[in-house]
Amino acid sequence: MTAPQRMCAGCRGRADKSSLTRLVWDGASSVLIDERQQLPGRGVYLHPGCVARAVKSKAIGRGLRHNLDGAAVGNVLATLSVG
Template structure:
């Protein structure tokens, strides 16, 4: 049985392999393709709708416990261009 995680955007529980892990590095959101970077991670479906919901709800800051505002530009480009491996 594969581990289950919750998408920070749509809040739907899904298998880990269908989500991507996102971490904060120097106030910028970075996709953790190997799911091995240190620190807290937030899980997200690689779909623009889930990304937009997460930004609207300010879910990344809460999930990653980051008091600073996070730069989501690089993550948005990755999601829009469908470059995420999940």
């Protein structure tokens, strides 16, 4: 049996779900990092190194179907950025 595959919102490449970071909309006003990948709702998956590309292209907001402030999302995701 193969591992579930998901698409990275930054580079649009496919990878095992376990190797990607899942982001979800908290229902109020911000984006959360779903470390256990179990929170309900729409999710967006990212490679840790694709954070800047995803923020620049507004892919996270499109994936979550919400208008997001790029700076606020960037602050939440700053812990994921590798380079």
